[in-house]
Amino acid sequence: MKRLISMAVAILAVALGLAFWSQDLQRSQGATGSNTLNFANWGDYIDPALIKKFQKETGYHVNMETFDSNEAMYTKIQQGGTSYDLTVPSEYMVEKMAEDKLLIPLDKSKLKGLSNYGASFMNQSFDPGNKYSLPYFWGTLGIVYNDKFAKASELQHWNDLWNPRWKGNIMLIDSARDILGFSLVSLGKSMNTTNPTTLALAKAKLDQLSPNVKAVVADEIKMYMADNEAAVAVDWSGEAADMMASNSHLHYIVPSEGSNLWFDNFVIPKTAKNFKAIYAFLNFMTDPKNAAQNADYVGYSTPNDAAKKLLPKDVRNDKNFYPGKEVLDRSEVYRNLAPKTVGLYNDLFLEFKMYRR
Structure with a gap:
């Protein structure tokens, strides 16, 4: 009887161990449920301090993977092996992904601060009416x-x-x-x-x-x-x-x-699952203070006019970066x-x- 109990305990321990291991593996693959934002981005293309701030303010965890080309990102999303909630393609790739039905339209009713974006950076030819995309950098x-x-x-x-x-x-x-x-x-x-x-x-x-x-x-x-x-x-x-x-x-x-003239843009790929986290993050990054901090870290030009006003005068008046x-x-x-x-x-x-x- 003791032997049977010992075997049962051992089996239970192994089962629990496998369950915890499975959970850890899922975390490493970004499949952690509705409290996680799975974000595919270019390398070193967001201030890490903002990721920490977002996680602290909202309780959502950001699982970020990087890519080195639009085409590599496109292939991953097309194949559907990874459930990315958000990614950052360039303008021509937004157009291609929309044509190939790889994007989910934005729900504008859930977005805050759209008026912060400069009119010249919205309604571009690659995405008329910003049906699928929000400008990130240009x-x-x-x-x-x-x-x-x-x-x-x-x-x-x-x-x-x-x-x-x-x-x-x-x-x-x-x-x-x-x-x-x-x-x-x-x-x-x-x-x-x-x-x-x-x-x-x-x-x-x-x-x-x-x-x-x-x-x-x-x-x-x-x-x-x-x-x-x-x-x-x-x-x-x-x-x-x-x-x-x-x-x-x-x-x-x-x-x-x-x-x-190029634009990188937030889009929601067809693999997205965690929509509350997606819109919380988009609104967080639209906030002028956060967008200005990000522009200062990354070094690219922000399309967020309200954020641009917060940048140092010598930066926002530099005609080579804000022509x-x-x-x-x-x-x-x-x-x-x-x-x-x-x-x-x-x-x-x-x-x-x-x-x-």
Whole structure:
């Protein structure tokens, strides 16, 4: 009898152990129920102090995973293996996800402070009426220069990059749309062109730039520029802000003929389950104080006008990070292109990188 009792106790202990182990495993996978917000975000793209503040104020736990490309995030949500409640795609990916029925429309009745967002950042072509998205951050593509080696007057236009003076001295961000994009702008063409002949011309012009290109890199570009390894770089405004914080000799310029104007946005994917947590978080991040704190930490431009007013005067008045209407009107938002065209952009860019002189 004692043996049977001992066996029963042992079985019960194992069962309890498995139950607790299962709960721990679920926590690690973000499947913890209605008190949890499963958030897929870009790396280092939110102030960790705000996550702690949200959890303390609301009682919701934030389980955050990161992704390094829109396409990687899209694939995970399309496959449906992880129940993300909230994610942050860029503008063209919002359009694609909506077309592919991967998004849940926003319930505007549950959102507070929508009037905090600037009118110019709402009702964009990629999501008319903001049916699916709320703006999170925005920015531009531009030129970073080091005043030890270059003057602002030498780099006011995209075509200035082709000056032989910059031989072996330009860093490019590893992004097909952006690098082919500025070449297109330099030719007076749209950054959203689907014309193969026009794209071939842009690639041919990039080939002429190759003697000036020191490297095509990803995140390392910030380290190289901060360490004075090159005179010039082409990168996004927020990355430029990070570089400038590390090196006072670095400056950022948006060419006057225009550039890419990009938006990252909160959306609710079809995998969402914890809607109370979702709307609590969206309202928390819409609060001007929280949005301003986040913009200060991340370094990108906030679309929240009420938050912008709380930023330091030198930040909110910096025309390179908060450019005027004349620059914005000449800039383009990337559209969701057909897979065949995306493939062409990628192939041409790969050829440029492989056969740089």
